[in-house]
Amino acid sequence: MRRDERETKEAYFNFSFRYKKNEFKNLSVEKFRGALTAELGISAEPSYEPLNMASLYVPLTKPARHKLNDRYWEDINPARFSLPVCEQIFKEESVCLHHKVLMGSKKDMKLIVDAIKKIYDNVEELM
Numbered sequence: 657m658r659r660d661e662r663e664t665k666e667a668y669f670n671f672s673f674r675y676k677k678n679e680f681k682n683l684s685v686e687k688f689r690g691a692l693t694a695e696l697g698i699s700a701e702p703s704y705e706p707l708n709m710a711s712l713y714v715p716l717t718k719p720a721r722h723k724l725n726d727r728y729w730e731d732i733n734p735a736r737f738s739l740p741v742c743e744q745i746f747k748e749e750s751v752c753l754h755h756k757v758l759m760g761s762k763k764d765m766k767l768i769v770d771a772i773k774k775i776y777d778n779v780e781e782l783m
Contacts, residue, residue: 670752672703674745681779685748688775691782695771698757703750706742708734 675685685702692700707713715722715732723729730736757768775782 669755670703671755671758672750672752674749675751676749680776681783683775683779683782685751687782689751691775692751692771695774696753696757696768698754701752703746703752706739706746708737708739709743709746710734 675688677683677685677688680688689700689702705711713734715734716729719729722732753768757764
């Protein structure tokens with residue numbers, strides 16, 4: 657997308673971080689996200705799905721647009737891609753918060769830290 661010349665700063669849609677369940681007594685990322693959502697009152701979600709699993713990337717449903725030739729057709733087939741690192745991050749490690757949570761004060765940022773610490777301190781109750 658072209659950037660409008662009137663724009664002076666870039667914005668980001670999500671703030672993402674990697675969750676390491678072994679540091680939270682193997683609490684699943686789903687339970688961690690749920691607890692973080694409950695503590696903050698805003699949604700903690702996984703990262704974007706890997707391209708080979710993305711519901712929006714379905715070129716084989718549009719042959720009139722994408723079937724230029726057989727080779728190209730196979731090259732764009734999402735099923736041919738194996739993205740194990742992306743899949744692991746999506747399924748087991750990613751936590752994303754909407755960027756608006758970062759637009760607050762330092763006190764607001766501390767709420768995120770405190771919520772994560774509370775989950776850490778009470779992880780047994782979540783298992």
